Amino acid sequence: MGIRNKLFLTFLGTFVVLIVAASGFYFFAFEQSLRKYIDERQQAQVERLADHLGVLYAQRGSWDFLLSDPRVLGRLYWLAGDRNTDTEPGKRDRRDAPRHLTLLTADRRPLIGPPPTQQFSRLVPIRTDNDLVGWLAYPDQEAIRDKLDRRFQERQLNFAGWMALVGLALSLLVSWLLARHLVAPVTALSAHTRKLREGDYQTRLGSRRRDELGDLIRHVDSLGERLDQGQKARQRWFSDIAHELRTPLSVLQGELEAVVDGVRPLNHETIAALESEVRQLTHLVSDLHDLALADAGNLRYHFTALDLDTLCEDAVDAVRPAFGRRRIRLRTDLSPARVNGDPVRLRQLLDNLLQNSLKYTDEGGEVHLTLGRDGDDWRLTLNDSAPGVPDDALPKLFDHLYRVESSRNRQTGGAGLGLAIARRIVEAHGGTMEADHSPLGGLRITVRLPL
Structure with missing residues (x-):
């Protein structure tokens, strides 16, 4: 029934x-x-x-x-x-x-x-x-x-009988209308969820009801919107992965064909160029693997007590020569900070943040890394100078394979996975990560980790 x-x-x-x-x-x-x-x-x-x-x-x-x-x-x-x-x-x-x-x-x-x-x-x-x-x-x-007296009683009884019959008829009508009114949105929801199951995420029910059924309809519409966004993101994700993989593979194929055809000699310079493309491809595949593990919650962490300021100094010392070659001034202001975390993953976080600033900050610019206590958290802030990031791009910086420039010019940056992986690492440590405009004219990344 x-x-x-x-x-x-x-x-x-x-x-x-x-x-x-x-x-x-x-x-x-x-x-x-x-x-x-x-x-x-x-x-x-x-x-x-x-x-x-x-x-x-x-x-x-x-x-x-x-x-x-x-x-x-x-x-x-x-x-x-x-x-x-x-x-x-x-x-x-x-x-x-x-x-x-x-x-x-x-x-x-x-x-x-x-x-x-x-x-x-x-x-x-x-x-x-x-x-x-x-x-x-x-x-x-x-x-x-x-x-x-008897006639009066009979008339009243007849009236009561007719009243009961009219009440029964009205009960039938009102019961049918109420059942139809209550079931109509449920039927619409059933048909709508059937479309969602079949992959149609574009349809929206829409409702002006202010009761629980109206809330349910709006929640289902919100679910359809999220599914639609997820489908588009998944399609964009596959397209971006294919694009990122196709570029180094095309370069490798072109270089090898040139060597096979005798157009380019097989010397040390050619092998070095091939090795660079292979290293870039390996790094991209490794990042994709780490991001997939992080999204699935399978990225391994080994938590231990460590000095975050010391870890920051090591990461800065490792990239300081690269910053010097681009004449980018790198300043630090690090307070002693004891945290419970995975030293390998936190070092990966710092490397990704510093590499992102190195790739996108103009030559002759400035990068400032600070670490200090803010209430019940440790706050790690990285500010860099121009170029800045548009307002509409700030929420998307942590998306997979997202880069601000639309040309996909590989010489200006990586594959757009560094910040996405960094955010997963911060969330695994119970912290938050935000992006905003930097007072230096570029981008500011703020990481908060619990004490």
Whole structure:
């Protein structure tokens, strides 16, 4: 059974239970109110009749006027409010009198009417001034319920029945509309996720709903957007890898073909050029391998306590000659810093950062490396001089194979994997890495590592 049918039956069952409960309560309340109404009306009629009889007794002096003509009692009761017959009192039989009333003497002896039974509920006194001259006895309201009372009850019961039928019809309609309203976005989500499973990441549902289903739709749309971005990034990743691998392979193939064709002699200079391309290709493959391991969380780390400032000095000393050849001034400001980390990976981090500045800083520029405490972290900052990085390129610097220049000129830099690997290393050490504009006019890389 589908969720729509389940919701429909759930809503319908709930509404039916509520209708039955409301109808039962209404019927119970109506019965109680009707009983009370009949009791009060009967009592008022009998009390009015007792007042009339008291006046007539005072005028006649005895009950002989009733004993000689019992029809008078019926006429008086009719005038007091009794309408339990379609025949007017003047047209009744002379012996016609209220069959449910009993006239008693002052000492409660039956005078007119049926003998009183144990079922009567009340005695109403008949008085003349302050003298008690008799009693009127009447049975419970079930025995005196007249035709008007029954007609009123029947009309109310019919109304309650029609109300229950209309409520049932409305319950069917509302249950169907509610089930459809609630299931419609679920059905749309099911179709949309089926498209996502098939690889269609372009479609968006869109929703203005402000409930949980609206949040779910927006989350699924966000998931589709992320999947679309991931697919495009994966395609770009494969394209960039193919491009980066194709370049050294093409150079190697060209050099070898030139040697085979005799265009270029096989000497030390040719072998050195081939070895340089092989070394570049090996470095690229190694970086790709490290990045793949880092993305999968399989890059091995051996954490130990070490002096980060000493590691920075070693890395700076290793690249200082290369900076000198490009006339780039390299300054350091390193405070003693004891951290828990992998010395090999942290050295790789420092080498990647320094090599990035070496490749992209103009000759005659400046690079400044600082290390100090910042709250609960060690902050390592690398600032270099021009050229700078556009604002829109800052968030992309840590992407795979991303380089600011679009020409893919290999002479101006590497494959664009150094910063991506560096960020994975920092994250593995529980730190963060950010890029921003440098006050020297170039790029500033900030690394924060926990104490």
